[in-house]
Amino acid sequence: MFDADARLSWVLAGLAGLIGAAAFTHTAGYFVTFMTGNTERAVLGYFHDESDMAAAALGLIAAFVAGVVVASWCRRRYWARHPHGPTLLTTVCLAVAAGTDLLLYGANPNDIDFVPILFVAFGVGALNTSFLANDEVSVPLSYVTGTLVKLGQGIERHASGGDFADWLGYFLLYASFVLGALAGGLLSLLVAGWAMLIAATVVCLIVTGYTYLHLDRHGPLAE
Template sequence: MQHHHRSEIAMAAALSSAAGFVDAVGFIHLGGYFVSFMSGNSTRAGAALAGGDGHGFLLAFGLVGAFLLGVITASVLRRLAASRKRLTVLLYVTAALTAAVVLFDLGLGGWLAPAVIALAMGAENVIFERDGEVSIGLTYMTGTLVKMGQQMAAALTGGRRLGWVRYLALWLSLTCGSIVGAFTYHAWSLNALWAAIGVLVVVMVLNSKIRVAATA
């Protein structure tokens, strides 16, 4: 993350806020299951199995599977795209979220809409990739907090004074997005996702402008 330009960090922060927004919407809609936090779903699956809740177990692992499918398909798209790999994945994520909302509005959502949302969140994590590895995780913050703590320790022992700020910005973005998402869900239900889709569209426009400026 330290090797990314400031414009990319700003883009990542916007995408993390959208991810937090979507995860809060999904969490409330599913009654305590996640569409982007798969560690939580894995724990929920174990707890559900121990408690004899077969439906909860299948729901948790279904979301994990959908998330993984999103990562796989988005990674394949990146490899197939001759150019504009980041834009290709952004379009894929936006299309998936839009499909989930449309399914919900048509009354065809059921279990399918949450699965498509989880797929979109898995795909979003492939947006920032270098050398075949995710360089900025957008939908999960455990690793980000660990790195922030390491950078704080480095600052206290003579290292870079502000190396931790980027990680803080990413965590705050997801947290604030989740707060807004929770309030918005109570007003609009899954139609709240249109707000996250709007953020993705803005990011796509900015990404195109950054790319044009870089090649000018």
């Protein structure tokens, strides 16, 4: 339960929460981790004269799915020896988002515009492919609904004769996401949106370096 991959999943879940907070607090309320909300907004926005937000939600969904597709393809073709390669793609996307925001809108505005957020959504989609089992995602980093469902099932198994290990891992994953969102919310009170993107880029770069230089070389795939 507490091996290197588990610890890395907590860090990445926290990173996803931080990224989501940056996108939500410094934009018009865009979701980069909540595709259920984007789907409902894409459908229901037209019923409340919010066609712009509905269209934006569709764009975010498309960017998120594209991130999943590209990261999955890269894993199959180029990252066979680096199962955590998606963190590299996420780092690049966050850096591009920060650079695009600075280039197009300057360093003064506090808000992040829609174009950089598309790159962020792409990066979050890629990040969610970090943990696979039989070519399927085994740890949903930003899919909090799924984590809570698994947490509830684990609690029931514990109550029916299991042990705390049935739910503790999911609780820690959920708590990591919450702490990341909390850190992002607090950070949003202190810095501009582009600075939050840079902070998230730095954190993701550090994690990427750790996975490439240590985890992937000394983990189960090491020669």
